[in-house]
Amino acid sequence: MPRSHALMLQIATGDPRPISKQIVDGVRMKIATAELSPGDQLPSVRGLAQQLTINPNTVAKAYAELTSEGWLESRQGLGLFVATPRQRLSNGERDRRMDEAIQAFVREVAALDYPPERALARLDRALQVLSRKSA
Amino acid sequence: MNNHVIETRALTKRYGAKLALDALDLSIAAGHIHAIVGANGAGKSTLFRILLGFLPPSSGSARILGRDSQQLTPEDRGRIGFVNEEHTLPNWMRVSAVADMQRHQYPRWNQRAYDEVIGHYHVLPEQKIGQLSRGERAGFNLALTLAQGPELLVLDEPTLGLDVVAKRAFLESLMYSSATESCTVIYCSHQMEEIERVAENLIILERGRLAHMSAPEEFCARVTHWVADIPFAGPPPAGVPGLLQVQRIDGLHHYLVLDQDEDFAQFLRGAGARTVQCMPVSLDRAVNGFLAKNHAMPAAA
Numbered sequence: 001m002p003r004s005h006a007l008m009l010q011i012a013t014g015d016p017r018p019i020s021k022q023i024v025d026g027v028r029m030k031i032a033t034a035e036l037s038p039g040d041q042l043p044s045v046r047g048l049a050q051q052l053t054i055n056p057n058t059v060a061k062a063y064a065e066l067t068s069e070g071w072l073e074s075r076q077g078l079g080l081f082v083a084t085p086r087q088r089l090s091n092g093e094r095d096r097r098m099d100e101a102i103q104a105f106v107r108e109v110a111a112l113d114y115p116p117e118r119a120l121a122r123l124d125r126a127l128q129v130l131s132r133k134s135a
Numbered sequence: 136m137n138n139h140v141i142e143t144r145a146l147t148k149r150y151g152a153k154l155a156l157d158a159l160d161l162s163i164a165a166g167h168i169h170a171i172v173g174a175n176g177a178g179k180s181t182l183f184r185i186l187l188g189f190l191p192p193s194s195g196s197a198r199i200l201g202r203d204s205q206q207l208t209p210e211d212r213g214r215i216g217f218v219n220e221e222h223t224l225p226n227w228m229r230v231s232a233v234a235d236m237q238r239h240q241y242p243r244w245n246q247r248a249y250d251e252v253i254g255h256y257h258v259l260p261e262q263k264i265g266q267l268s269r270g271e272r273a274g275f276n277l278a279l280t281l282a283q284g285p286e287l288l289v290l291d292e293p294t295l296g297l298d299v300v301a302k303r304a305f306l307e308s309l310m311y312s313s314a315t316e317s318c319t320v321i322y323c324s325h326q327m328e329e330i331e332r333v334a335e336n337l338i339i340l341e342r343g344r345l346a347h348m349s350a351p352e353e354f355c356a357r358v359t360h361w362v363a364d365i366p367f368a369g370p371p372p373a374g375v376p377g378l379l380q381v382q383r384i385d386g387l388h389h390y391l392v393l394d395q396d397e398d399f400a401q402f403l404r405g406a407g408a409r410t411v412q413c414m415p416v417s418l419d420r421a422v423n424g425f426l427a428k429n430h431a432m433p434a435a436a
Contacts, residue, residue, distance in 0.1 A: 013327070013328040013331045013332065013417075013418075013419075014327075014328065014331075014417045014418075014419055015417060016355070016414070016415035016416055016417050017415075018331075018351065018352035018355065018418075019331060019332070020352070021352075046311065049310070049311070050307070050311055053303060053306055053307060053310075053332055054310075054332045054333075055168060055310055055332065055333055055334070055335060056310070056311075057167070057335055058335075
């Protein structure tokens with residue numbers, strides 16, 4: 001059984017973003033969308049380089065950036081893993097983004113003409129995914 | 136002990152009235168994969184001929200692996216691998232005979248590296264070189280060169296004329312071979328797609344001089360593309376700071392410029408632009424724009 005998680009990642013040459021940046025963006029997106037979960041192992045530097053036909057040092061650079069930003073953590077002798085998320089935003093920024101998300105939700109619900117109490121009940125159920133995750 | 140694999144000082148080569156290398160100062164650090172790009176006639180081939188000792192310089196000096204390039208011994212040459220675009224090998228010989236010959240030639244022959252690289256290709260020992268496809272010949276050539284255990288590998292347009300599959304096999308056998316790990320690679324190519332995948336350092340030669348050297352993404356960040364809506368003619372090209380290329384498309388002015396920041400927007404507005412937009416460019420666009428700058432162009436645009 002392979003130890004590492006398959007990383008379904010695409011890169012493109014001819015893009016204004018350098019390849020290492022494309023890898024950083026791609027991995028962040030996969031973590032944010034829960035396609036990669038905390039504890040998942042990433043492919044080895046050499047493995048991902050071969051998968052994408054790029055220089056292994058480019059992968060190493062991307063992994064180093066992701067590690068220093070706290071998205072990945074290395075475990076001595078085992079490889080790289082998706083890190084348990086810690087708070088990456090300041091409290092103010094976190095509140096601002098929460099307000100934004102709520103406003104967007106309210107605007108959408110308004111257009112649906114849905115009774116607020118039913119919307120709230122369904123939101124409550126949907127949010128249980130998060131409480132299970134943190135339990 | 137310095138750790139430059141290549142070091143030239145005021146290296147000059149003159150062919151009659153034409154300067155192929157113009158007091159070139161170039162130092163390439165050991166390790167990594169370095170790409171050299173330049174327009175045709177930038178002096179790449181002349182540089183390699185001098186470095187490999189095939190051609191004397193007009194003046195200046197060239198050192199390779201710490202040795203004077205004009206006094207290389209057979210042992211020194213054994214430490215340098217060279218793969219050219221033609222993959223010149225004797226057509227009448229069998230693959231096994233060429234491999235045997237090289238094995239006896241080089242004391243540090245690494246059979247594992249040979250097997251590793253040749254495994255990417257369907258090449259049989261009993262085949263004659265003349266029967267191999269261009270891609271197979273390229274792979275065989277690379278296998279021979281890596282097996283020689285070089286400290287420095289110089290590749291001059293190695294994938295020219297190869298199809299997509301052969302190109303990929305070539306890049307894979309180059310980048311993931313254990314023999315490449317311990318050697319410095321100089322990769323000369325016009326194909327930016329390959330350079331993006333392969334190179335950690337980008338060296339741009341222009342008219343026999345060093346025009347730029349840095350990581351590819353740093354070079355890419357120096358070039359930006361601006362689109363401005365300027366009624367009428369726009370500023371005279373000679374007055375545009377950092378100008379690499381200007382085009383007028385559907386009434387909008389497109390500028391490719393070098394080393395410009397937000398001040399360039401001010402410049403365009405000052406020249407009458409009603410709207411100004413800016414975007415980053417790909418490596419391909421950046422390098423080609425840069426190389427096109429000094430190309431002979433008709434005066435009036």
